[in-house]
Amino acid sequence: MADPARELSKPDINPDCGSEDFCRDPWLVHVSSSGQNDTIHHLWGLHGSPSFLLAKTPVAAKLDVNWSKLTAEEELSVTFQPEPSHVFGLVFPHLILYNDTNDKGQLNRSEDATLNLNMSDFSWTIVDTEYANHTNGGWASVTFNTTAFRGTPLPNDTNLSIKMFGYGNDGRSWKIPKLMYTPTSAQMELLLHRLVLNITEEDLEMTSDDSISMNGYVNPRWALEMVVVSSEPVVHGQDEDEKDIQLHQSTSLDDENSPGVFHLDEMTTRQSRDHKGSGGYLQWRPVSYLSDEKDINDATEPNLDTLAPLPKPLTLPLRASLAYAVLGEKMFQGNLSLASTTVSFGQPGDGFYTESYFTSWTVAVGEGQAPVEGFSTMIIVVISLGVGIPLIIFIVGGAFIGYRKCRREPSLLGED
Incomplete structure (x- = not known):
C-alpha cells in the first residue's frame, strides 16, 4: 500500500543564519515533508563530519537553530518545538585510503596500510539545488561538492560530491540502481572522481595526473567510515542476533532495475523491524559503479564490515557533526542505538581505484519501514x-x- 503524498518544502540553506561569513558554508540544509499526522524534517549538514538526518515531529513543530552554538560545535544547538519523536540518520567521520595488498576488495586493518582522513578537513560548497512540487508529491535535491582539503584547493577535475534527494511521494529513482523511495525517505549519491591525495606528515600534494601514485600505495582503494544513529533507546541484555541495529540481505527474482544485481541490502533499527510505525533504515543495492554510465561492465561492490558499537576514538569527530547538534551528549552515554561500520569499495580483479579514478554509491535513508521490492508491471x-x-x-x-x-x-x- 502506497504512503500518502506529502507537501515538500524547498531546500532552506542555513535557515535564519543572516549575513555572517560562516553562513556561506553548508552548515544545515532543511527540507520538510509534511503529512496529515506528522512532519519529516530532512537535515543535511556538511560542516565537520557530514551528517544526513531525518527527524519525525508533530505537524506544526518548528525548527530552531542557535547559530552561535552551532558554529561553536555545541550540543543541542539545533532543536524542535515540540521535540522529535524519533531521529535517524548517518554520519561520515572518516574517508579511508588503503592499500589492498591481497586484492580482496575489503579493508583489513591488520593487513592493509591505511590513511584515515578526517571528513572535517574537507571544505564543501553547494553547487546545485533543484525543487519540484505538485499535488501528488514532489522532490528536492541539493548537491554538495568539495573545494579544498586542509585549506589547499582541489584540482578542477577532482570531484568528491554528495547529492541528496528528498521526496514527497512513493516512487523509484530514474537513475541506476533505481532504488525505491517514499515520502519519508531520502537518497544519497556519493561520488569520488579523480580524488588523488598524496599525504605525509609534512606536506600534502594533490594531483589528477594518472602517473602519480596515491600515497605510494600500489593497490589503492577508498573506504568510508559510517556511523548510524537512532534516538531509539538501547535494549540491554539482547542476544547477538537481536542487536538494535541489524544488517540483512534479501534476494530479488529479477534484475530489471539494476542489471546483474539480484540482492537488496538493508540496515534497520528495532522499531523499523517491529513495524511500530517509527524507526529507521538504510537500503541499497550491493553495487557501486566505476563510470558515470553505470553499466554492468563497470560495476563493483560496496563491502560492509560487521556492525560494531561506537568506538571511543569516534567521539571527537562526532562532536563536530550535525548529529551532535541535534542529539547532544546522549549519543555517548550508551542510551541511544548507534552502530559503526566501514564501507570499502571494490572487488577482486577490478583494477583498484586507479583503474578508473571513479567510484559512485547510492543509498536510501528512511523513516519507518523500508519499502519492499516487488515485480514491475513489465x-x-x-x-x-x-x-x-x-x-x-x-x-x-x-x-x-x-x-x-x-x-x-x-x-x-x-x-x-
Whole structure:
C-alpha cells in the first residue's frame, strides 16, 4: 500500500543564519515533508563530519537553530518545538585510503596500510539545488561538492560530491540502481572522481595526473567510515542476533532495475523491524559503479564490515557533526542505538581505484519501514505471458481433442 503524498518544502540553506561569513558554508540544509499526522524534517549538514538526518515531529513543530552554538560545535544547538519523536540518520567521520595488498576488495586493518582522513578537513560548497512540487508529491535535491582539503584547493577535475534527494511521494529513482523511495525517505549519491591525495606528515600534494601514485600505495582503494544513529533507546541484555541495529540481505527474482544485481541490502533499527510505525533504515543495492554510465561492465561492490558499537576514538569527530547538534551528549552515554561500520569499495580483479579514478554509491535513508521490492508491471506481463500462453494452448488443445473424440464416437456406434 502506497504512503500518502506529502507537501515538500524547498531546500532552506542555513535557515535564519543572516549575513555572517560562516553562513556561506553548508552548515544545515532543511527540507520538510509534511503529512496529515506528522512532519519529516530532512537535515543535511556538511560542516565537520557530514551528517544526513531525518527527524519525525508533530505537524506544526518548528525548527530552531542557535547559530552561535552551532558554529561553536555545541550540543543541542539545533532543536524542535515540540521535540522529535524519533531521529535517524548517518554520519561520515572518516574517508579511508588503503592499500589492498591481497586484492580482496575489503579493508583489513591488520593487513592493509591505511590513511584515515578526517571528513572535517574537507571544505564543501553547494553547487546545485533543484525543487519540484505538485499535488501528488514532489522532490528536492541539493548537491554538495568539495573545494579544498586542509585549506589547499582541489584540482578542477577532482570531484568528491554528495547529492541528496528528498521526496514527497512513493516512487523509484530514474537513475541506476533505481532504488525505491517514499515520502519519508531520502537518497544519497556519493561520488569520488579523480580524488588523488598524496599525504605525509609534512606536506600534502594533490594531483589528477594518472602517473602519480596515491600515497605510494600500489593497490589503492577508498573506504568510508559510517556511523548510524537512532534516538531509539538501547535494549540491554539482547542476544547477538537481536542487536538494535541489524544488517540483512534479501534476494530479488529479477534484475530489471539494476542489471546483474539480484540482492537488496538493508540496515534497520528495532522499531523499523517491529513495524511500530517509527524507526529507521538504510537500503541499497550491493553495487557501486566505476563510470558515470553505470553499466554492468563497470560495476563493483560496496563491502560492509560487521556492525560494531561506537568506538571511543569516534567521539571527537562526532562532536563536530550535525548529529551532535541535534542529539547532544546522549549519543555517548550508551542510551541511544548507534552502530559503526566501514564501507570499502571494490572487488577482486577490478583494477583498484586507479583503474578508473571513479567510484559512485547510492543509498536510501528512511523513516519507518523500508519499502519492499516487488515485480514491475513489465515483469508481471512477461511472467503472465510465459505461463498463460502454454496454459491457453493446453486448454484449447485439450478441448479440440475432446471435441474430435466426441464426434468420432457417434459414427462408431452407427457402424455397429
